[in-house]
Amino acid sequence: MTSEQRTHTPEHRLKRLHERLGGIAYGGDYNPEQWPRAVWDEDVRLMKEAGVNLVTLAVFSWSRLETADGVYDFGWLDEIMDLLHANGIGVDLATPDAVPPAWLIARHPDILPVLADGSTFGFGSRQHFDVSHPAYRAKSLAMAEKMGERYAAHPALCMWHVNNEYGPVSYGPHADRAFREWLQAKYGNLDELNRAWSTDVWGQVYSDWAQVNAPAQPRTWSNPSRRLDYHRFTSDSMLAHYKAERDILRRHTSDLPVVTNFMRFYKNNDYWAWAAEEDAAALDIYPDPREEDAHVAAALNFDLMRSLRKGQPWLVMEQATAAVSQWSVNVSKLPGKMRLGSYQAIAQGADSILFFQWRQAKGGTERFHSGMVNHAGPDTRVFREVCELGRELKNLAGITGARSTAKVALVFDWDCWWALELGNSPRSDLNYAQEVLRLYRPFFDANITVDFVDTTSDLHHYSLVVLPASYLLTDDAARNIEEYVAGGGRLVASYLSGIVDQDNTIRLGGYPGALRNVLGAWSEELHPLAADAETVKLSTADGGTASAGYWTEHLHTTSADVLASYASGRLAGSPAVTRNSFGRGTAVYLSARVDNTFLEELLDAERTAAGIRPELDAPLGVQARRRTGDGRSYLLVLNHNDAPARVDVGAGGTDVLTRTRITGAVELAANGVLVLEEAAEEHVRTHAETGR
Template sequence: MTISPDAHLAEERLHRMHQRLGGIAYGGDYNPEQWPRDVWLEDARLMQEAGVNLVTLAVFSWSRLETADGVYDFGWLDDVMDLMHEHGIGVDLATPDAVPPAWLIARHPDILPELADGSTFGFGSRQHFDVSHPVYREKALAMAEQMGDRYAKHRALMMWHVGNEYGPVSYGPWAAKAFRGWLRQKYSSLEELNQAWSADVWGQVYSDWNQVDVPAQPRTWSNPSRRLDFHRFTSHSMLEHFKAERDILRRHTPDLPIVTNFMRFYKTNDYWAWAAEEDAAALDIYPDPREADAHVAAALNFDLMRSLRKGQPWMVMEQATGAVSQWSVNVSKLPGKMRLGSYQAIAQGADSILFFQWRQAKGGTERYHSAMVGHAGPNSRIFREVVQLGNELKDLGGLAGTRATAKVAVVFDWECWWALELGNSPRSDLNYAQEVLRLYRPLFDANITVDFVSAQSDLSAYSLVLLPAAYLLNDESAQRFEDYVSDGGRLVVSYLSGIVDESNTIRLGGYPGALRKVLGAWSEEMHPLAGEGEEVKLTTSDGGTASASYWTEHLHTQEAEVLASYDSGRLAGSPAVTRNTFGKGSAMYLSARVDPTFLKLLLAAECEAAGVQPELQAPPGVQVRRRTGSGSSFLLVLNHNDAPARVDVGDGGTDRLTGRRIQGTVELPPNEVLVLAEPTR
């Protein structure tokens, strides 16, 4: 992954924005078009009370900003922009192309995306467009030009927000035409495409480019290489549209940040490619309050956002104050959890805490989605928590711009994700994100800071790299991992890694294909466990016991030492976990899904051997992170437990939330936070 040459300019833009805001950004989506004007003044007053310094405007306002083809009405938005400036509140101004208006769809109904089964995505929701449609693109870019020209000099404008949650996939004729064009750029000839797609299997050979179509829903299964390329095309085509809007806005406002919002575990878009084209990574995050460990998956997403632009501070663009409205049962966050989750994001590198949305809608699809000001109004628990958090963040301006550093990296790669979950494999129920989370969790629990990298990233800064289910690896990436170990790195590889090349073609000679040499072991056959809850026993090299479930392999060692062997089942006596010394480093292979306790022990031993230390020794459920920069160091300690926890913070520091000097062992109440400004070292 490479970041565009003006990466330093992106950070400068963010730095200037946070200086103008006074530090950490705080606020959320504001939709005044849903409310009469007499509410707007109350909103501005309440925003000041809550410490809001940034609101996102116009995300869903296309129909109000362009009321008919070429007929623009910006008067009401002018008034809101002026009102925000008068009250000291900055604006993150959105281009509203996520919601093409009804009049545009009526004139050009083929803008609506076509689903894989041939049905049309109807009007009445969001993201109802085929990004390849020329009229949609023309009108969206015209709106960006209008907004850039009109608001470039407005004193409230702090940044731009392009679109919203990019993601609609279309299988219609416009997408098909664009897909063919993309393929003709990727492949020099039809013969090369036929070869890459293994088209002779099932007689799918193409003799003319016009025969190549999108992989719409077939009778049974369809070509996995073709579908992988369609994933690549889809992410690319949406990114190209984002870049076109970005370039228009950049021309009008070269000094302002420009972003769009990413989503939690979102598969459609390759965020490594997207983040390289933006000024910051920005995340919409909605953990389910019903899950006791929802903060762990949230932590993975936070670390991923921080890593997408090589440690640069990122943004929480959307989160909920209480309940959401998309699940079958929408439980509200318990008191204190919204504040705790916000500080967790800050601990993991965020400099902006924003919500969807400011005022809870009284109608429409998301009328039960919580907000900073709910249906009950400001005299409510949630608004009191909003005010508390906003006023605390005013005193944490020194955190903005600081960074976290890591010596451990975990590979998260969208092409691996796409290829792995295409089906027709030994286990079609395998979930890539959960495989990554399985290796991430022991490190999170141990308070070891983790960066994420792609399969194309430079690994030289890391003492330990984890490679979970890296199903697709091209030759260059495989060589990068081999060189990393040879130069002294420690690598941990899980099952289903290195299986296919960039064309989604199996690497022959035994699994795990591209990594056999560095691992010093190979598998002749995959043996997924069929029964629900089925387990096999393991014996470890030191005489201990463990177990494995879900996945096993018939593994053979070459140079590798055996750390654990199967002790039951059809593979009894065969190796299950190995470690190979390779050059100056070592590579461990987990050919089975080992139990969590054994995995924790294995990764703890690897961390120790790599010289990786936790930020602080802390009891279970207590998260510790450190942010440093410009001569400052902040230690953030978060108690995710619903009970008090005793933590030894050592020399500690001054708690920026209370002003108290904290050191030694302290008792942290449930869901409570310390933000310690550490003494200058």
């Protein structure tokens, strides 16, 4: 490995970014082309007032940068880049290929994606491209080359931002061709394809590669193995285009981070594969202000972003200051909620707080989406909160690069997600993300830090692993889980785990086929409950009672102990929840969707038995997270309640925001935040006590 290769790692690129910015990145998307030139000077003045140190430029600017085929106009972008640099503001420069311009669509109308029903995605929105189209690929790569050449040495440039929220799926002729090529590379020959797709079912056997195409809308149901492969292909093809742009930009600026922005609970792209190709995971996060517990789903997404690159700090690329135009009822965040949500992201590993967008648009689709400067101008509650947050974040420069440690892992896997929600299953209404969230929430409420892993991850440094509806498990994944438990790990698996193999075909011999040995139990039939309100009673081994709804199974034990049995319904007397000793570890199986109280008590017992303790004992609704690194330790305490909460921080530390010493019991204001820099010796003692 050369000296340059060692220096230009993702970690070093990010460290250099934050050194240039003086700490946490703060700012957002800036669209100066939407405003008269006179507004630009006011913008940079207000940015300095707000503490902005980074803005994202050119995300939607293709039509202004290339006004006709091969006719480029970078003058306005040069001017704003120079102006921002002169005022000490860095630039995250985007390649604008999320929005192919009208002239390109007029020349190549088949760039527009074809939907599954054969209709064509129209011009007038964004992401209106088939990523497999050769003209789209050639023109967008040419733009990346032009921008790399022109701005590589510009002193304002701090980071590259490729495209925006990748995601369009196409079923047109260009996708057909690319899908066949992808399948030929994967399977090699048609015999192997026919085997993997079980094409003898319903006589779908292929005898020539020309017969294979994208799984457009069929008469009734479509082959689930074929559709699963199309999900994989779609993610891979978009990722390949990202990598092509990234490589161009990296050739010009090997020392700068290159990222694209991910989305909350986004299904189309396998972010495990994507994150491995980026310098940082970057998230667009828009919780619905109407949901009282929206911060819990946000927390899951934050932990997922932190986990995608094995604990490396990540970036908030977009969030809203107030109202979010995508919701049917556009409720504005209450005072203090924007600040609280920003600190929550930092507590869970973020090293940037960026917004969409700097100045609220006066026209277009997102004209009611809030900005850092809203329609009423800077003399507003929102801008005052923006400025106050900017002042506070300057005190947190030392937290950049710090990480969190977890001993609990939850599996979140895109193959599982795709396979589980293809339909034609005993419950086609199951929502994978909500299943994961349900098993995540008890840990969040208990202030237990959670890592997310995929089915290929090394599990051995975790004390507890949870499989939420891990429907698809490969042979290697099943062996990985068995080896983890046999080596002394603790496993909790929920229903609908281990049902199918990598080809989305059923594992025979009883459900859950991939996990029968480690669980010491098997089901002969799956029994989803007919009505949403239907429940059955459970009796527990210790004489207690519980209930279950939505899902049950006819379960048999081979070596497992029964923790709870069905006490009513057609399965009365059969096991419902089991625990099996396997090697030096244990594996719990939930064959039913048990009630929340039982689930919380079970997970609490499992993590307690594993020696896992909370970051801080605190009232419900008060979140505590710890970030450590380079001899520093920060404890962040967040009150998500709309009333004050009393919290005992023990030995405490120095309040980073006020520079005062805080110990013992403190009252945290409603939606309040406490950031403590802990003494090094206290950090070591606390981690020794909690087993982390």
